[in-house]
Amino acid sequence: MAKHSRTWWGQKFISALESFTDSGRLQRGRAYSGDSRILHFDITKGLATATIRGNVNPYFGVYKEPHYETEVKMTAIAAKDWTKIIANMSSKASVVARLLLNEVPENIEDSFTAVGKHLLPYSSKDFQTECSCPDYSNPCKHIAGLCYRLSGEMDQDPFLLFEMRGISKEDLQAELIKSPLGKALASELGDRTLEPEVATSYFTKPQTGAIKEIPTLKQFWQGQKRLPQAIPFAAPTSVSAIAIKKQGDNPPFWHKDSSFIETMEALYDRVKNKNSALL
Incomplete structure (x- = not known):
């Protein structure tokens, strides 16, 4: 069941x-x-x-x-206790990060027990x-x-827990973002709105230019410079882990009991190990 x-x-x-x-x-x-x-x-x-x-x-x-x-x-x-609790949470990067990712960290209660609450x-x-x-x-x-x-x-929506304890999601996140840690993480998680650009064609337009010297047939087909014997590997692209985990372990489209992130990590690891001989 x-x-x-x-x-x-x-x-x-x-x-x-x-x-x-x-x-x-x-x-x-x-x-x-x-x-x-x-x-x-x-x-x-x-x-x-x-x-x-x-x-x-x-x-x-x-x-x-x-x-x-x-x-x-x-x-x-009470509101006065929330002020103390939020100040405690704002000093812990792991707590702020998980809350901004719509998750409840396992050590969340530490910030509450410090003021005698839970x-x-x-x-x-x-x-x-x-x-x-x-x-x-x-x-x-x-x-x-x-x-x-x-x-x-x-x-x-784990923020329902906070709402039922007397503080809304918007008020909690607004207070967390005021801290230095909150500002840094919020800028990383912020959605960037890009203005659409009008495209007249799906293909790159050719550009014309003057030829300084007409190449011979051999130079035209084989090129004037020798191609490199080895192709260097491109530097890996850096992707923020925070952006990937923004939807949390159980995004709305994921209906299984297991964690979506853990499932995908296992899949990527399997693909990586299976194709390691080709790298």
């Missing part, structure tokens, strides 16, 4: 939910995380809301399909959940389904 989350931060989010939720409700909640159950899903200012389809159950007098309104919110971090949830105290269903238990299967959906969304 495929994981509901492919990143370590998404799996950590689910692990916190599983630590205080009944296993039976969790199992049923997985079935409520797909589009067939979630009619509406939205995240605004750190509040995740969803309209989830329930079940018709004549035994309990439910003859019409019910729709339940579900909410999940994480405990926000980004990823650890217990029920980190969650505030509500559901309009009649289930007495909180979280219910609908809340569990919304949390599973959230973990999948966090794979594509």
Whole structure:
């Protein structure tokens, strides 16, 4: 069975939910995380809301399909604490680089624990959940389904974690870019807009010029200078690794559980070793 989350931060989010939720409700909640159950899903200012389809159950007098309104919110971090956390993150190149690449570095929590906070949830105290269903238990299967959906969304946009903790992606990146490290990395990652040039032909236009001396037939066909016996190798082109990793380990077009970057690195290494004898 495929994981509901492919990143370590998404799996950590689910692990916190599983630590205080009944296993039976969790199992049923997985079935409520797909589009067939979630009619509406939205995240605004750190509040995740969803309209989830329930079940018709004549035994309990439910003859019409019910729709339940579900909410999940994480405990926000105060603005004064965010100032300290961002200052700590801005001093670490690896943290700033990964965040600007839309990834969450493994040591991200170090910047939070320094001020007595944490980004990823650890217990029920980190969650505030509500559901309009009649289930007495909180979280219910609908809340569990919304949390599973959230973990999948966090794979594509890890900044949802920060948004649910009280700071938007735009505000966080704006603060990170103010630091010297952030400015350097932002200039490397910045998209360059090139103005289109009008082309009248797809082929290079020939250029004419005056001939100082008319060559002989031998010179014309064989050339006046001897061709080099060995062709020197061209210097390898330098490509920024940051630009290559801009989409992260799980870009939108990549639907497998494995990392896209690790898969491509393995492929390139295989091609390189296979053709090493030809170089």
